[in-house]
Amino acid sequence: MPTVSMTVNGKAVSREVEPRTLLVQFLREHLGLTGTHVGCDTSQCGACVVHVDGRSVKSCTMLAVQADGRVVTTIEGMAAADGTLHPIQAAFRENHGLQCGFCTPGMVMSVADLLKNNPSPTEREVREWLEGNICRCTGYHNIVKAVLAAAEALRGAPAHAAE
Amino acid sequence: MLSDGIGAPLRRKEDRRFLTGKGHYTDDINRPGQTYAYFLRSPHAHARIRGIDKTAAEAAPGVLAVLTGEDLAADGIGGLICGWMIHSKDGSPMKAGPHPALAQGKVRYVGDHVAVVIAETLNQAKDAAELIEVDYEVLPAVVSTAEARTSPVRVHDDIPANTVFEWELGNKAETEAAFSRAHHVTRIDLVNNRLIPNAIEPRAAVGEYDSGMDTFTLYTTSQNPHVARLVLSAFVGLAPEHKLRVIAPDVGGGFGSKIFIYAEETVCAWAAKKVGRPVKWTAERSEAFLADAHGRDHVTHAELALDQDGRILGMRVHTTANLGAYLSTFSSCVPTYLYAPLLSGQYAIPAIYAEVDGVYTNTAPVDAYRGAGRPEATYVVERLVETAARELGMDPAELRRRNFIRPDQYPYQTPVIMTYDCGNYEASLSEALRLVDYENYPRRKAESEARGRLRGIGFSCYIEACGLAPSAAVGSLGAGVGLWESAKIRFNPTGNVLVYTGSHSHGQGHETTFAQLIASQLGVPTEQVEVIHGDTEKTPFGMGTYGSRSLAVGGSALYKAAEKIIAKGRKIAAHLMEAAEADIEFKDGKFTVAGTDRSKTIQEIAFAAYVPHNFPAGVEPGLEESAFYDPLNFTFPAGCQICEVEVDPDTGVVEIVNFVAVDDFGKIINPMIVEGQVHGGIAQGIGQALLENCVYDPESGQLLTGSFMDYSMPRAHDLPSFKVGMTITENPSNPLGVKGCGEAGAIAAPAAVMNAVTDAIGVNDLQMPASPERVWQALQRGRMAQAAE
Structure with missing residues (x-):
């Protein structure tokens, strides 16, 4: 079995895995990082979004071996070490942008990528970007509100970049 | 009063764990020594099983057991049950076919459970499942709701015409008399499209057996763990109640689909004892599409009798409700007692008569999905009323006003069981008209037309019976439980x-x-x-x-x-x-x-x-x-939604440009959470009206919409932001004065959207979902009809 090594949430990890292991399986089953969820089998729902080298990726659609040597951030790596929520997490809470919480980690990770590249999105741009993240609870209304609020918060605090 | 007490938009206590990836959903749970279950499912909609050869699968690497319906029967494990008895109009009890957790003799829909493989790893279980040889005698299938009763196919061999029940409610003679006096009769044919719930967390289960204590523990994605335990104990016979613990930890959305007791969790718990190790199963999304209980699926003809002033005299409704291949846990009450008792809507209607035929088909079981019966009722009532207003040349708001039950009429006894205890429908309509800026609608319509767009407006004044429910009342109607x-x-x-x-x-x-x-x-x-x-x-x-x-x-x-x-x-x-x-x-x-x-x-x-x-x-x-x-009455949340759409006549694409919801939920504890519930419900209602549709191939019975690539889930860019308002009449029937807010959005929205779309295109004969193709074709039909005149 091949060994894969990568940096996950700032920590170097190394495991032997079957070659067919998906990145999401590696995170959930080998590292116990169960914050990244699986909601479909066709790369549609976005519950599994993580960052690989700073870009949002559906971790159900990437093999663990493809992430060898790369830097991965999951939802568990977003809050500060002292527990302070990332501004995107805080905005989701403040604006009730989550209900059951299952799509939420993928949403937050996806939004972090959006706001890194587009710090001042319009409502339309937010809605277009979230095409790859399905939420069944919120009707997206409060998610969109949360993203716009997070964008504003992040613009006001440039030191705390989207990642 | 505390600043974070009743009435405060307190930020949620549960959010931190969900936002930091620290929730505990069922699939996050792993037990020591855990094994994995994989279900072999029927590839056929209807087939007799002549034999199952599991020799090769049993010998495959890592396999602990390959189990079938015969093994269930040998262990005395009973079938899954439907907990609500419906009687037909001739007094006979509904006809419920057997519902084994693993098929016995026959499979009845694509995705039906044939066998389960328990193995050391999930991949080993999947690989072994491919080695199971099932000898099927493929039979013709029936999937169409409308054709189920006339089809020569019998889903259950001993149930004629695939008819579960022929049920009625209301007074037929009085209703006929009302129609004979009518100045005008509005008629409509409606399909309430079949939906797939799709909570984003797939169903999952981990079964565990402690041989020392002789106790089972079942972790499962359930909305009601005690009900699951009761059914698994008293009916399935898995274990006595005191020897079975059911844990439903964080659950990622339900919308009804996680109420029911399914084959998979039953099998995981049972198999855990058989293999002496914990057994875990997590649905793939494709399994969720195939085997989660679906929602809606009605075919309805409805008529409304009115006098010369636009006052409603009577209503009659005939509905065929598709219940799928087996009766799921509460399936029988959804198109009956959760449906027809709401046909009075917000209106004083002297006479109502409804008939509902429940039918079997070779499709997944159909059961409660957000709203459960009440969206179907609201859709009938509100499309009828809007159509009547158009036919009579009346403002749809005015026709509704003329027929509203007035605030001084409570308690109001409808002709279909319910006693409404409070409400103020005029108040929610007025507030919705204000929020939508009804006064300036003609100007907006003219602006749209100047841009080559067709603008339409649609209303939906809904009522629901929720806060389920007084035990004696539901018991008298056939419920097997108290509520x-x-x-x-x-x-x-x-x-x-x-x-x-x-x-x-x-x-x-x-x-x-x-x-x-x-x-x-x-x-x-x-x-x-x-x-x-x-x-x-x-x-x-x-x-x-x-x-x-x-x-x-x-x-x-x-x-x-x-x-x-x-x-x-x-x-x-x-x-x-x-x-x-x-x-x-x-x-x-x-x-x-x-x-x-x-x-x-x-x-x-x-x-x-x-x-x-x-x-x-x-x-x-x-x-x-x-x-x-034990509640004294159902609660009766009510309100008004108004939807404005723009239709592109060249493409049939519908855009929602203005959406208002005003609800009366009684006293509000946390307005932030309540608004969130309304938003989510509206999205599901808009999804039903414009996007979502479960389609089976009429010949083969294959599910054609079996993934997120084929079944159109509402995405962020499909929806607008919503304007939400509240009016309040405190509920006199419970000590908190509250009514309930979880389903309202989904109940009201389909009618509001469809009334708006049909208003825009000037063609009323349009079924959900109003996809661009259907809207475009309706526009062409309208043009041809105009040309023919």
């Missing part, structure tokens, strides 16, 4: 509080709302209140969460338990302060001797209760109380 709820409040010696509820939160925010309720009533800060739910060993027996019942029924149980806490605290306080019990007042967390400044906090009383060195005689130590609450 009360339970609560327990435990003060700890240090003054913080554990609140146990028999209801279950899977996104609704109970941990926050119930904490606010208790904080307000007992005067304890919300951060010192912890709400516990979802574990049959921790919480008192409860009926779970569906039918917008948690606050109205579960919250009322909590209220009663808190009243008992206060009553006991008063006795202790009186003793400690050497006063008469009658002189003790309780307010804002303090027991005070009336007219003095002598007081004790509830935390001091709690401490004294656990360290009872100085304690009133005859009072038990401790401060912990339970309560059960």
Whole structure:
């Protein structure tokens, strides 16, 4: 079995895995990082979004071996070490942008990528970007509100970049 | 009042764990020695099983067991049940075919459970499943709702015409008489499209058996763990109730689909004992599409009789309801008692008669999905009323006003069972008209037309019966259970509080709302209140969460338990302060001797209760109380949605450009959470109206919409932001004055959207979902009809 090594949430990890292991399986089953969820089998729902080298990726659609040597951030790596929520997490809470919480980690990770590249999105741009993240609870209304609020918060605090 | 108590938009207590990836969903749970289950499912819609050869699969690497329906039968494990008996109009009981957790003799839909492989790894289980040889005799299938009764195919060999029941409600003779007096009759044919619930968390289960204790533990994605335990014990025969613990931890959305007791969790628990190891199963999304209970699927003809002033005289409705291949847990009550009793809507209708035929088809079971029967009823009523207004040349708001039940008519007895206890429909309509800016609608329509777009406006004035439900009432209608709820409040010696509820939160925010309720009533800060739910060993027996019942029924149980806490605290306080019990007042967390400044906090009383060195005689130590609450009536949330759309006549694409919802949910505990529930419901309703449709191939019975690539889920860019308003009439039937808010959005929205689209295109004959193709074709039909005139 091949060994894969990568940096996950700032920590170097190394495991032997079957070659067919998906990145999401590696995170959930080998590292116990169960914050990244699986909601479909066709790369549609976005519950599994993580960052690989700073870009949002559906971790159900990437093999663990493809992430060898790369830097991965999951939802568990977003809050500060002292527990302070990332501004995107805080905005989701403040604006009730989550209900059951299952799509939420993928949403937050996806939004972090959006706001890194587009710090001042319009409502339309937010809605277009979230095409790859399905939420069944919120009707997206409060998610969109949360993203716009997070964008504003992040613009006001440039030191705390989207990642 | 506390700043975070009743009425405050308190930010949710559960959010931190969800936002930081620290939730505990069923698939996050792994037990030592765990094995994996994989279900072999039927590739055929209808087939006889002539034999199953599992030799090769059993010999495959890592396989512990390959189990089939024969093994279930040999162990005396019974079939899955439907818990609501419906009687046909001739008095005969509904015809329920057998529903084994693994097929016995026949498979009846694509995705039906044929066998399960238990293996060391999931991949080994999947690989072995491919080695199972099933000898199928493929039979013709029937999937169409409309054709189920006339098809020569029999889904269950001994059930003629695939008819589960032929049910009726209302007074036929009075309704016929009303129609004979009518000045105008509006007729409409409607399809309420079949939906697939698609909570984003797939269903999952981990079954575990402790041979030393002879106990089972089942972790499962359930909205009602006690009901699951009851069914698995009393009917399936898995284990006695006291030997089975069901835990529903964080659950990622339900929308009804996680109420039911399914084959997979049954098999995981049973198989755990057989292989002597924990057994885990997590649905793939494709399995969720195939085998989660679907929703809706009605074919309806409805008629409305009106007099010359636009007053409604009567309504008659005939519906065929597709129940799928097996009767799921509550399937039979959805198109009957959760449907026809709502056909009076918000209107004073003297006579109503409804007939509903429930039918079997070779499709997945159909059961409650957000709204469950009430969206179907609202769709019938509100499309009829809007159509009538158009035919009579009346403003649709005015026709509704003319027929509203007035605030001075409560309690109002409808001709179809329900007694509405309060409401003010004019108030919610007026507020919705204000929010949508109805006055300037003609200007907006002209602007759209100038841009080559067709603009339409549609109304939906809904009512629902929720807060399910008075036990005696539902028992008289055939329910196999009572629908009360339970609560327990435990003060700890240090003054913080554990609140146990028999209801279950899977996104609704109970941990926050119930904490606010208790904080307000007992005067304890919300951060010192912890709400516990979802574990049959921790919480008192409860009926779970569906039918917008948690606050109205579960919250009322909590209220009663808190009243008992206060009553006991008063006795202790009186003793400690050497006063008469009658002189003790309780307010804002303090027991005070009336007219003095002598007081004790509830935390001091709690401490004294656990360290009872100085304690009133005859009072038990401790401060912990339970309560059960059986509601006096259903609750009747009601309101008005108005939708404005623009249609591109060249493409048929519909855009929602203005969407208003005004709801009367009674007293509001947390307005932020309530608005969130409304948003989510509206999105599901818009999804039904414009996007979502479950399609089976009529010949083969294959599911054609079996993935997120084929089934159109509402995405962020499909939806607008919503304008949400509230009007309030406090509910007189429960101590909190609340009604329930979980389903309203999904109940009202389909009619509002379809009324708007049909208004825009000037063609009323249009079924959901109003896809661009269907809208474009309707436009062409309209043009041809115009040309022919």
